[in-house]
Amino acid sequence: MARHLKLLVQRWSSRVFSVEVDAAPRYFGVREQLRGEPVPPDVFSEVQKQDRCYSLLVCSGDRVTGDRFHWELRDRLQTQLPPGSGLRSMSSFIPDQKGSLLKGYFLQSQAGNSSLIEDILTDLEQRNPVLVCSYSQSEDGQQWTQCLWYQSEENPVRFCVVPSETPKHHPSVLNMINSDVFYSLEEACDVLKQCGDIIPETRSVLGMLPSSLDARRKPDFPVIVIEGLDATGKTTLTESLRDSLGATLLRSPPQCLSAWRGRFDREPPLIRRAFYAVGNYITAEQINQEASKSPVIVDRFWHSTAAYAIATAVTGPVSNLPHEGAEVYRWPGDLLQPSLVILLTLDPEERKRRLRSRGLMKTDEEEELDHNKLFRLRVEEAYRRIGGPACTALDASPSADLVLQQALLLIRAKCHL
Numbered sequence: 001m002a003r004h005l006k007l008l009v010q011r012w013s014s015r016v017f018s019v020e021v022d023a024a025p026r027y028f029g030v031r032e033q034l035r036g037e038p039v040p041p042d043v044f045s046e047v048q049k050q051d052r053c054y055s056l057l058v059c060s061g062d063r064v065t066g067d068r069f070h071w072e073l074r075d076r077l078q079t080q081l082p083p084g085s086g087l088r089s090m091s092s093f094i095p096d097q098k099g100s101l102l103k104g105y106f107l108q109s110q111a112g113n114s115s116l117i118e119d120i121l122t123d124l125e126q127r128n129p130v131l132v133c134s135y136s137q138s139e140d141g142q143q144w145t146q147c148l149w150y151q152s153e154e155n156p157v158r159f160c161v162v163p164s165e166t167p168k169h170h171p172s173v174l175n176m177i178n179s180d181v182f183y184s185l186e187e188a189c190d191v192l193k194q195c196g197d198i199i200p201e202t203r204s205v206l207g208m209l210p211s212s213l214d215a216r217r218k219p220d221f222p223v224i225v226i227e228g229l230d231a232t233g234k235t236t237l238t239e240s241l242r243d244s245l246g247a248t249l250l251r252s253p254p255q256c257l258s259a260w261r262g263r264f265d266r267e268p269p270l271i272r273r274a275f276y277a278v279g280n281y282i283t284a285e286q287i288n289q290e291a292s293k294s295p296v297i298v299d300r301f302w303h304s305t306a307a308y309a310i311a312t313a314v315t316g317p318v319s320n321l322p323h324e325g326a327e328v329y330r331w332p333g334d335l336l337q338p339s340l341v342i343l344l345t346l347d348p349e350e351r352k353r354r355l356r357s358r359g360l361m362k363t364d365e366e367e368e369l370d371h372n373k374l375f376r377l378r379v380e381e382a383y384r385r386i387g388g389p390a391c392t393a394l395d396a397s398p399s400a401d402l403v404l405q406q407a408l409l410l411i412r413a414k415c416h417l
């Protein structure tokens, strides 16, 4: 077994395991010997006595390979597993230890399909960087135990499964910096460079970067960024501002990356977010050039990159976001700072109406909307928490002309235009 897996297993008892049930993580831990009364963690409470559960944790030494494998594994499992396997996202981490997060999946077998599932798992573990554990109930039904899959044939070491306290931070927060959000061009480029062989398009993207960057250069004219969720009216407002102010209109990701955007949107967060991060630096260079001649209006910039990344990495309610003032909300030191960031806010019903009238509403399913609602709230709150510069909210529900007038008032007050 690889050395890093051995080390991992040696520290097994200090790890917490987290399984997503209805967008809420349930936590448990493992102990070699149990003291006191055994209490089954609630993730096992509805599993039948004869059923087994399994966890798969991706343990690759290389993060690009690991993240891509984790991303593809969900589709593979969904295709191969029999119905009723209850596939859920899971992770394991050491509380408060940055970078300790391992991602994976949790599933269960029923009496009739256990051998099929075990064949799938054996094959997966033999060919891939994944650590599999199985969970079964003790004879007396009092206790769930965990057993490492690769040991299950010869004298397996059984760990008792115990409930664990809710940690101070959502597990995803531990690995967010430089995995979901990048704070320097160098960090984002490092990820893209590692993808050169598997995604040839990364070379073209990196080729668009300016040869040098100067984030401290102060633009001669104001730079105004317009932010907001899809269909809040960014395109409408940015085009009107361009005309009213005689400004240049730019966007992030920049036009020159549009041919590759779809390709990177299909990649796991590590690679996708690195692509958007690099896009901001290319736009920053275009801003630098244009802002020597006229005011510049930018449709989406850093706030979008960071807010969507943070809100996607955590699940559940807004309280799962990193706390206000946390390091993840800071502005990258090497990225141009705009003079003003306006955040368009809109009542969810009106936003849905605008989405529908634009013909892009994908689904009306109640469940999907519910899921979207929490996601929307997390993005909006993350937008508000990002600083350096922080955004100024503008109610986008009045008519397009009134929104333009309000935006012009904000710009004149802040940028003396």
Ligand SMILES: Nc1ncnc2c1ncn2[C@@H]1O[C@H](COP(=O)(O)OP(=O)(O)O)[C@@H](O)[C@H]1O
Pocket (backbone or CB within 6 Å): 228, 229, 230, 231, 232, 233, 234, 235, 236, 237, 354, 355, 357, 358, 396, 397, 398, 399, 400, 401, 403
């Ligand atoms: N202030 C407004 N009042 C009513 N409808 C608007 C307003 N601003 C934009 N719209 C309409 O809402 C839809 C989404 O606007 P758009 O500017 O494309 O948003 P975004 O660029 O943020 O996705 C479009 O059909 C647009 O015509």
Ligand SMILES: Nc1ccn([C@H]2C[C@H](O)[C@@H](COP(=O)(O)OP(=O)(O)O)O2)c(=O)n1
Pocket (backbone or CB within 6 Å): 229, 230, 231, 234, 252, 253, 276, 279, 280, 300, 301, 302, 304, 305, 306, 308
């Ligand atoms: N500067 C940017 C712009 C967009 N993104 C990401 C964030 C979201 O996943 C999507 C949002 O893009 P979407 O297609 O909804 O945006 P528009 O149609 O351009 O308004 O792109 C980003 O990360 N950084």
